[in-house]
Amino acid sequence: MSAVEIICKSCGADTLLNREAVYDGFAKSGEKLICSSCGFEYASEAEVPFKSKIAAPRIFTDADRSAKVEVFDEGENKRICRYCASYTVNPFTQFCSTHKKEVQATDTCGRFEEAEDKDDASSLL
C-alpha cells in the first residue's frame, strides 16, 4: 500500500499518510497511521481524513452553495455515480461495480440505479 493523500486534522496540512507496520514478535499485528507532516497518529483507519473522502462531497465551493441546492434537487439531476447503487468509494478509488472501472462522483451513465444509502458520503463531513 503506497502513500495516501490526507488533509491532517491535527496540523491541517494537505499531506500524505505514513503507514508503519507494527510487529508483535515476528507477526505483523497492525499498522500505525501517521501524518507525514506533523507526526500525529490516527487511532484507526476510520479516523484518517483521507483526501478522497473529503473531496468527494465538496464538488462545489461555498460560492456555489445555492447552485448545489438546485443541481441536487429531487429529479433527473441526481442520476450521477455518487448516488448510484453501483458506486463504491474507498480511500483509494471511486469504483463502478457495474462497469468495473474507476469513476468520478459526478460521472453519469445509462445504468444508473439509485442507492438506498446515498447519504453516506455526506455524513462523513
Ligand SMILES: [Zn+2]
Ligand atoms: Zn498533521
